[in-house]
Amino acid sequence: MPRRRVVATLGILLVAALAVTAFTDAARSGEGQAARASLTLIAPAAAGGGWDLVAREGQQAMRTGNIVNTVQVVNIPGAAGTIGLNQLAGLTGQGTTMMVTGTVMLGGISQSGSAISMQDTTPIARLAEDFEVIAVPAESPFRTFDDFVQAWAANPAAVPIGGGSAGGIDHMVAAQMAQAAGVPVETVQYTAHAGGGELTLSLLSTAAGTVGVGISGYNDFADLVDSGQLRVLAVVAPERLAGIDAPTMTELGLPEVDLVNWRGLVAPQGITDAQRTELEQIVREMVATESWSEAVERNRWVRSEIYGEDFEEFLVEEQGRIDALLEELGL
Amino acid sequence: MEQLSNLIGGFGDILSPSALLFVLIGALLGTAVGVLPGLGSAMAVALLLPLTFVLEPTNALIMFTGIYFGGLFGDSISGILMNTPGNSTAIASAFEGYRMAQSGRAAQALATAAIGAFIGGTVASVLVVFFAPTLAELATGFGPAEFFALAVLAFIAISAVVTDSAVRGLAALAIGLVLAMIGIDQPTGTARFSFGSSALLDGIPIVVITVSLLALGEVFHQAAKASGSGTQDTVLPSGRPWLSGSEFRAALPAWLRGTGYGLPFGVIPAGGAEVPTFLSYGTERRLDRRRAKPMFGRGAIQGVAGPEAAGNATAGTAMGALLALGLPTSATAALLLAAFQQYGLQPGPLLLERSGDIVWPLLAGFFLAMVVLLILNLPFAPLWAQLLRVPKSYLYAGIAVFASFGVYAAGASIIDLVIMLVIGVLGLAMRLYDIPIAPVLIAVILGPLAEYSLRDAMANSENDPAVLVSSPITIGLYVLLLAGLGFAAWRRVAERRRADV
Amino acid sequence: MMSEVPSDRAATTGRPRPRPAHLSKGALVVPAVLVVLGIFLVVGTATMDVVGEGGLFGPTVMPWAVAAICFVVAVFLAVDILRPRPEYDPAFGAGSRAATDSSDGSYEAGPDTVNAPAVGTAIGGVVVFIAVLPWLGWILSATLLFTAVAIALGNRKFVTCLLAGLALASVIQIVFSGLLGISLPAGFVGGF
Structure with a gap:
């Protein structure tokens, strides 16, 4: 049956062609290449999360700036990023991978008592930070931060405070405020929300059992503040933020409330100095692109670039602070 | 009717050949990613976001709506054909849809799903255009007590109808509750049942549970039933390609009821689109029992029509909530928010005032995307159905490969694959010994919602149980629940009497 | 896939048939799984390192409740599986051990056979x-x-x-x- 044979031959040829293409792709995506050719950014959060955004903005900046040929983002969600950290720690010596990290991951490391820490990575750079704000709905009885602190100190259980995940940056800021304001940290009634959207809605909701005070990054609240539905009582930042008429914690006499939400990039441990320098250079070029500047502005980040050794020292110091804080919180 | 003229203006901006091309490309890409289990619409948007960056705003946004809604149309296709829903919102329509496909009505099931998605999405878009601010108001009436009432209502309403044997249904429900409790406890951050494994800290993703139980469990079950004679049998002929008049008439009320369920849920940031799809499934099944010839369990067209319309109606109003309040209530919405901001759009109460010139074309794009997807999906339904002509052994081998791919791609984790295997074997055991699978998925979705909202409600009100019944919404929901239970009891007594005579 | 449990009423007429798979001894796997899950919950909850106070309903309340459900349902399900079914077992031996065993034997050859x-x-x-x-x-x-x-x-x-x-x-x-x-x-x- 010649016709069957023809069909069979064509089929095998087709499969062979597919397989060759696929293997080429696999070989290309595999390790063992220069970071300039193919770079992997690990976002230790699900698609749509804050770290995912950093990774994807970075990917975009590297692409449009022709800094790296192919950049792929891999999402490894879970447990405040520590699952991604565990995977990164296993990629020893791979100079073609970087992972997004930030304040929340240090909290996650401290909280899970994980054996793997930032010591098991090669710090590359801190990129940007954004600032936490304390907001209340427009009809809230708290006109000023002092109104809130008075009511809070009188009966902490009656003033539920909302924010992101338990042990996350919002929770830690709540703990710092409690310490500074003389409220016993263990009496703080903190309600964790799945995201900024849920928190905002909980603030706006008139239903019973929702929170009356919210802590989150300014970006989550910005538009509702502009429209007058939310009021910012205070910002956790060294200086006042453009466009918000609210005092800083230092102005309020609570300078010890100072946690900022920074994001950075780390590479696996055990990479060569040359690889480390190359990654650092890639990041320097990335943050210089117009695409990155737009991303910073759009997401209301504030640039806070530090590299290499400086970043490493910063990480050690920050981890120590956060460990102490979380211990206080009983987390 | 200022909105109407604005909307027409929006259509004027986008009805060009290039815009049509972009919406078409978006729809095709979105459908392709949506079809795959594990890659939900959030992943579709994340993956395809960079594509839109290089385009000019209107074309990019319009391509984007194509991707977004394409993912929603696509996720039921794999559910119906292979019992492997692309996303958790397509679980409910997969139950009856897969049975329809197994009885030679795959094309009709796909057409029903496509039309349902179209109706749900379109009605929701109309609501968004005219009432977005009002919808946003609705959301502010909800708090944890309301969510708890909703979860309890959904539990009872759905569980009562998805199984005939109470003890078997409860067994499945218990399994689901256990699976849902693994991982970090949201209110306190306590690690529950992870036994020191960091991979379990974040719990077992719903998509892993869904794909394992439905797809892999089915593959194993097919192996268990394999005759071993080596025949190359196909599942069945794909049958007649179009919906008949009577099928259309049967599906129409289900589409509308499903849409009704879906609309309010988009603005409520809890439970997602799964709750209304299951509620719709439960309602259709209950209604079906009163018919002279019940079809549920054998491929009831209403069982596809209702949930599919509900799912898309939810997605539509969720988009409305995002635009009107700027609240990203899901991962997909958060990504959309990022995309909007890319073009200087800041969703929120001031959106329409500030950037009407870009929002109206976007809203018009919803309708355009919906129409394009319907046109794409109806003729493709019989084509997709041809997939079932593939010999069974190859079809299920393909399902196993796709399921593994989806589970791996969602988390890049080998542990997820091991969990998939274990739950897949559990799925086989449940199939062999007639334990229903739907309650497992219901418990996985509603269990955490019920638990966390109850705890939040109590903790935030100084443990005053009165908070649970303190609002008209909660009282209304519980009254509905009691009325439903009373009615069911009355019917059971009445039926028994009839049977005795 | 959800499967319907065949109605008992329909089976009362006609000659006795072999027990279907979901009422066979093999089906005891399901209650066994429930017991294992219950033990998993009890062990996990008892050894749980609870963070903070957690309020009135801490992170352990729901696990205890679900563990209880697991055990209770396992017992009821086991009874449901093992209880005598005159419509399946030979009429004279209804309820006796031997009858159950023989029906198990015939089930091996039935359509429910697992490959x-x-x-x-x-x-x-x-x-x-x-x-x-x-x-x-x-x-x-x-x-x-x-x-x-x-x-x-x-x-x-x-x-x-x-x-x-x-x-x-x-x-x-x-x-x-x-x-x-x-x-x-x-x-x-x-x-x-």
């Missing part, structure tokens, strides 16, 4: 897939998985199976890794 070698092949295919994925990479591992499942379902054209699996795995690699940038394990191929 154990096929199930083993399919499950084994997934196990091997997971084990070799990091080393062989996606393309070859998925090809093996495809072939194993196809063979389990009765296909005996080994070469065609391998080729079809290779084609599918390659298409997935090209589309999702090549075009969309999802990372799939490259395995040893990546070393080049």
Whole structure:
């Protein structure tokens, strides 16, 4: 049956062609290449999360700036990023991978008592930070931060405070405020929300059992503040933020409330100095692109670039602070 | 009717050949990613976001709506054909849809799903255009007590109808509750049942549970039933390609009821689109029992029509909530928010005032995307159905490969694959010994919602149980629940009497 | 897939039939799973390292409740499975041990028979897939998985199976890794 044979031959040829293409792709995506050719950014959060955004903005900046040929983002969600950290720690010596990290991951490391820490990575750079704000709905009885602190100190259980995940940056800021304001940290009634959207809605909701005070990054609240539905009582930042008429914690006499939400990039441990320098250079070029500047502005980040050794020292110091804080919180 | 003229203006901006091309490309890409289990619409948007960056705003946004809604149309296709829903919102329509496909009505099931998605999405878009601010108001009436009432209502309403044997249904429900409790406890951050494994800290993703139980469990079950004679049998002929008049008439009320369920849920940031799809499934099944010839369990067209319309109606109003309040209530919405901001759009109460010139074309794009997807999906339904002509052994081998791919791609984790295997074997055991699978998925979705909202409600009100019944919404929901239970009891007594005579 | 439990009423007429699978002794696997899950919850909750105070309903309340549900349902389900069913068991031996055993014997030959070698092949295919994925990479591992499942379902054209699996795995690699940038394990191929 010649016709069957023809069909069979064509089929095998087709499969062979597919397989060759696929293997080429696999070989290309595999390790063992220069970071300039193919770079992997690990976002230790699900698609749509804050770290995912950093990774994807970075990917975009590297692409449009022709800094790296192919950049792929891999999402490894879970447990405040520590699952991604565990995977990164296993990629020893791979100079073609970087992972997004930030304040929340240090909290996650401290909280899970994980054996793997930032010591098991090669710090590359801190990129940007954004600032936490304390907001209340427009009809809230708290006109000023002092109104809130008075009511809070009188009966902490009656003033539920909302924010992101338990042990996350919002929770830690709540703990710092409690310490500074003389409220016993263990009496703080903190309600964790799945995201900024849920928190905002909980603030706006008139239903019973929702929170009356919210802590989150300014970006989550910005538009509702502009429209007058939310009021910012205070910002956790060294200086006042453009466009918000609210005092800083230092102005309020609570300078010890100072946690900022920074994001950075780390590479696996055990990479060569040359690889480390190359990654650092890639990041320097990335943050210089117009695409990155737009991303910073759009997401209301504030640039806070530090590299290499400086970043490493910063990480050690920050981890120590956060460990102490979380211990206080009983987390 | 200022909105109407604005909307027409929006259509004027986008009805060009290039815009049509972009919406078409978006729809095709979105459908392709949506079809795959594990890659939900959030992943579709994340993956395809960079594509839109290089385009000019209107074309990019319009391509984007194509991707977004394409993912929603696509996720039921794999559910119906292979019992492997692309996303958790397509679980409910997969139950009856897969049975329809197994009885030679795959094309009709796909057409029903496509039309349902179209109706749900379109009605929701109309609501968004005219009432977005009002919808946003609705959301502010909800708090944890309301969510708890909703979860309890959904539990009872759905569980009562998805199984005939109470003890078997409860067994499945218990399994689901256990699976849902693994991982970090949201209110306190306590690690529950992870036994020191960091991979379990974040719990077992719903998509892993869904794909394992439905797809892999089915593959194993097919192996268990394999005759071993080596025949190359196909599942069945794909049958007649179009919906008949009577099928259309049967599906129409289900589409509308499903849409009704879906609309309010988009603005409520809890439970997602799964709750209304299951509620719709439960309602259709209950209604079906009163018919002279019940079809549920054998491929009831209403069982596809209702949930599919509900799912898309939810997605539509969720988009409305995002635009009107700027609240990203899901991962997909958060990504959309990022995309909007890319073009200087800041969703929120001031959106329409500030950037009407870009929002109206976007809203018009919803309708355009919906129409394009319907046109794409109806003729493709019989084509997709041809997939079932593939010999069974190859079809299920393909399902196993796709399921593994989806589970791996969602988390890049080998542990997820091991969990998939274990739950897949559990799925086989449940199939062999007639334990229903739907309650497992219901418990996985509603269990955490019920638990966390109850705890939040109590903790935030100084443990005053009165908070649970303190609002008209909660009282209304519980009254509905009691009325439903009373009615069911009355019917059971009445039926028994009839049977005795 | 949800399956309907056949109505008992319908079965009362006609001669006794063998017990269906879901009422056989094998079905006791399900209550056993529930008991195991219950023990899992009890152990996990008792050893839980509770963070903070957690309020009135801490993180342990729901686990205790669900553990209780698991045990209670397991007992009821076991009773439901084992209880005598005159419609299935021979009428004279209703409820006796012997009758149950004989119905078990006839069930072996019934339509519910499980093709154990096929199930083993399919499950084994997934196990091997997971084990070799990091080393062989996606393309070859998925090809093996495809072939194993196809063979389990009765296909005996080994070469065609391998080729079809290779084609599918390659298409997935090209589309999702090549075009969309999802990372799939490259395995040893990546070393080049």
